[in-house]
Amino acid sequence: MSDIVERVPKQIFLAGQWRDAADGSVFAVQDPGTEEQLCEVADAQDADVREAIEKAVAAQREWAATPPRERGEILRRAWQLMTDRSDEIAELMTLEMGKSIAESKAEVTYAAEFFRWFSEEAVRIDGRYARNPAGGGRMLVSKQAVGPCLLITPWNFPLAMGTRKLGPAIAAGCTMIVKPAQLTPLSMLNLAALLREAGLPDGVLSVLPVTSASRVSGPALADPRIRKMSFTGSTEVGRKLVGQCAENLQRMSMELGGNAPFLVFDDASMDAAVSGAITAKMRNNGESCVAANRFHVHSSIADEFVRRLTEEMSAMKVGHGTEDGIKVGPLINADQRDKVIELVDDAVQRGARATTGGKPLDGKGFFFSPTVLTDMPADARILREEVFGPVAPVTTFDTEDEAVALADDTEFGLVAYLFTRDLDRAIRVGERLSTGMVGLNTGLVSNAAAPFGGVKASGFGREGGAEGIDEYLEVKYLALALNEKG
Template identity: 50%
Template sequence: MTTMQTFPDIEPTALADSDKVLANLTLAVPGVTRTFDVHDPATGRTIAQVPDFDVQQALAAVARADEAGRSWAATTTRHRADILRAWYDLIRSNSEIIALLITREMGKPLAEARAEVSYGADFVRWYAEEAVRPAGNLRDAPTGGARLLTRRAPVGLSVLITPWNFPLAMATRKIAPALAAGCPVVIKPAPNTPLTTIFAVQLAVAAGVPEDLVQVVTTTDAPAFSTAVLSDPRVRKVSFTGSTAVGKVLLHLAADNVLKSSMELGGNAPLLVFDDADLERAVEGAFAAKMRNGGQSCIAANRILVQDGIADAFVDALADRLAAVRVGHGLAPGVDLGPVIDHRAVSRLSGLVEDATRRGAHLLTGGSAPSHPGSFFEPTLLDHVPADADLARTEIFGPVAAIQRFSHQDQAVTRANDTEYGLAGYVFTENLDRAFNVADQLATGLVGINQGVPSNAAAPFGGVKQSGLGREGGQEGLEEYEEIRYYNLSLRPTS
């Protein structure tokens, strides 16, 4: 079992730069006097205080967005596209500021935060380009005498609820298509990580988005916010990224008002490594799928299923890869893995590892939390994890890799699909026939084939089963903020 490396010192310049960014943030909201603290998960220290909206203040934000949205829906698609493109340019030119905010409030290493800025900006650029290509259709009535026309119109005021793990990308992935479609927005970021969203929306306003069109509501009372706002008749759409349990509650609330709903929910992603896989490629892909963002991703590889013939070599290579991981504050040079989001996550991960070892799993590396004021957990590898262990049944959301072994393809696919979730899956094989055959059999919304980071702004992201409804990204992501209007044009015979 490996031991935790000594934590490297934070780069003083990076710390000073991030402190300056935090000091320069405009956080106050007129009329909202209550605040709550935002913490750096790597130190536990308070780094900012943000407004804590109550229900009436949240409903006032709904009213402001609704009023601004009436004129926005009437703008041309070119106008909206130009503003989105200007927002993209501002995100790129402020990328280092945003990356520092992400690292301080969420904890991920600065290199990963920079990658998130690039990824999050891609959604804004994509929907700037998609905005000028609205879909429509013209067809003849089968009975003759009419032309049938369809066009897409903005669905209306959209409530967006985002998680803490990708504070920029999860915001832009929702805001950009909503604005492109012509919808006003009320966005509630997670209370752990509101700063990135606040700054990103300020950049949107600087780019030309009308000031009241995108309302950021920060609150510590998510249930009261959701109940009140989703009951408001001005709201026509809800988009949520988070746990399946919370998603079900929101769907019940949305049903009362018959709201269009997008739900990107929990995952339990299987990653299948076959004997004919390229070993180095599979190890690097599994490492990326498991350890990116410290494993705190809904598409993180939860169950790594490895065929018997390659299993020993794969496990040894992955153990070596994890042993080289450098843990520490995201602003420290050379750090590969930052903290998990809070101490509750540390306790939950410890419990999952204990349950697995009690059931017979072999702990090869890590497995515990270091003595440090931040919320850190060691990069951990377990082999021979039983299928009934909690690690194999629930979303891990941390830097814990759980290996199961299989003998043949059908067994692997059966195990992979033995879950109520269906967000992402991964297949590593050099056999193209096997790659597509297995991918077709996986009950997931997306599949990474010989790679561990399948997300792309140009592609639809979403799950099946209890992993959600709807898609984000691609052309499909724009359609989530539109509704179809149909016109029947009667034609009289002429002579």
Template identity: 50%
Template sequence: MSITVTPAAGTDLRGYVDALAPRQGVWIDGRGAAAQGDGTFAVTDPATGTVIAEIADGQVADALAAVDAAARALPGWAATAARERSEALRRAFALMIASTEQLAALISWENGKSLADARSEVVYAAEFFRWFAEEAVRTEGEYGPSPAGGTRTVVTHKPVGVAALITPWNFPAAMATRKIAPALAAGCTVVLKPAGETPLTALAIAKILTEAGVPDGVVNVVPTKSSSTVVTAWLEDPRVRKISFTGSTPVGRILLKQAADRVVNSSMELGGNAPFVVGPDADVDAAVAGAMIAKLRNGGQACTAANRFYVHADVVEEFTEKFGAAVAALTVGPAFAEGTEIGPLISAKAVAGVAALVDGAVAAGARVTHRAELPAATDGGYFYAPTVLRDVPADAEILRTEIFGPVAPIATWHDDAELVELVNDTEFGLAAYVYSRDLKWAMQTAEKIEAGMVGVNRGVVSDPATPFGGVKQSGLGREGAREGIREFQETQYLSVDWS
């Protein structure tokens, strides 16, 4: 299959990638360089398995050079007026929006998601620059007399310092900007390790920030296939004062253990197992529309994706039929094929994992009710057909594991006590969704769910203006909103003698 961008995308994708100079993809001090030892690794197209580009394979020496640059830039950037930091972020927002088609095509190529999904991601990702441009100038502090008298108390917030950011492949633009924007707004400098599957998007964003006027050394990017050694080097460096990680819970646990050795300030956005609850009086058509977004955005490869569906017995037949029909009608294919709604999964390993979960559920008694068609020729791509399962046993592995694919397992519930027990029977607590015409019941149910975010009668919870994060094994801290900038600040108070 030839890779060409549709006329709607309006960009020379090959030329855009070449202009990024990926072989000089270690981005330090505002310029690209080859990795130490000149090593590279391949970035591949999940739709075909073919190589898109060879990118610099950063090593420990590169990681430490990135910290050198970030540490040198820190005093100047921290002292830069908040208004100047704000204006740089605002320019980055405008540049990203102007580059929507190029960035969306790039994301689709290295990640596999549909162009529609990729365009939505670019707009969402850019919004973090705009939101935190506004937050950068909303400085807050406290001043007042102490209760005992004789002193005045001044409370202020300072940048935590050099921040190490580790981002995943599923939203390569949004996960980068969701961390970079608040860090820069707070006055921190950063070193970023993007996922090995999608490093080109991170490189493009770094160049946009430089074009926006962010000083050299403030943002540094080290693509690598040696993730653990690079991140360990950062966590062992006393100049690195913050780690912000988005990824799996098992990796998050490892990083927290490493961070504990130096008591590094840590934010963790980890795995999810989101329940999608449909009440007995729900507007089924609205629930189906929400389910299509909550389950199938990015092909189900999202930590907030609806992972398990709990549908009341009164509406389970209607919901299954309507939702299943919508899933079966989806067009699956490469991002650049006309009409594609669902692209490939990220790798052959991902396909095998999803298939194993479905096979296990069927063996345990579930049945496949609906399934979309795969393209006639996949050209070596990593495709899995969107699938709906019914009668999934409560103890099935597919209900306990983050699927990260386009599969919707449906279980039936009968009473409220049973529902709450089912939805909370998981170590995860990131997102959840509740549909009901009875808003009081929906809100009461949402409050009983152990999750950091709940969508009530809507299939999307992500918004730069809201605190994104989970409870239990789904992480620590919040991204977005005012909380997002606080994650990159330390609180300091001054006690002033007033006698």
């Protein structure tokens, strides 16, 4: 066991205290680059979940009454601790998730920024005071914490998806129960220890690693005292959770699947387009909901784009994320690797051609070679399904209308990427695309200061930016009677 894995608590973090599971159950955490076991982690049971709910409810009133400046300072200290320990936090993430050390360090910086951003937002929760238009009174509008929250995080960004939810919840004054992904619980457990060190009071946060997600979500969403649920994950699971929230009319933020189009027009800078394509496709090994899933390139420049993208992808070094110079780590597990194999094989069988890659790597670890597919048939599954791997299928278009139609030909609407040097076209196409976010001449849209979220089957609600804290606040209106004559 590595030193950093050894130091991370492996128990449940229950309302500020480290505890074994109620029945002592544990589950294994695996290194996807070696297929070896890293450690065992406590597996929360029904009794643990019930206690976490009770503790969150009991602590809510006092925590919400904490001065906003105090909540903000806790977040600021947590940001500083994450920044100071970024190397060891990144190593832990690489070991349990697989991404390269460089990618993990970038995620630590990104994740920490949510704490810094929302430390500043905590003291900017405002309202308004206005005269009743009809006279005879005043209107006082304020915002207050929505209440205890259930936060469910995914395996692909095990730290940033946690801070993106925890930051605004802490700033708003909400108590929290976090269910981290079974595949990557260590980053969240480490974060819980860090938040406690930063001064987060006991009772405010519980982290429940668990082998059955419904063991946490079922009881929490069935309890009307849990007032908010934030979920990042698949659309399939998201739909089920929305149904469960309906019974008690709980607030929801849903960041679900994506199928991001990457449009390159004939006037685009080829250097910018290829560089942006590598960023949008290969960040996090392609295991990202905002990863470019299909590349639609103007037919007049498609050959050059494919040639240059192939050169860049084929030069990327694949291996265990802790090794020097690695650009592409393993996929998270055998199931994910097999899904990528299945989608690539389907495309090739239908007539697509791999200009590089196209195969998994031999040996231990769940590695798949960076792949570019051209001559794409319109019925290939990879154009419809989220591949979540290092595969770039390229198709062509001739007109602006055709490009928009291809981009929007999906149930998803999280993000689109658009490369052009024509400002009129950039605005025109950007406004037409049915997505919650658009990357204009950039392959990176993630920013703690910007609202992150999608439309259609990609979910609803926004995380980050000035909009992010509103997801954790309720609006209260006080009607004030007033005798204005004196």
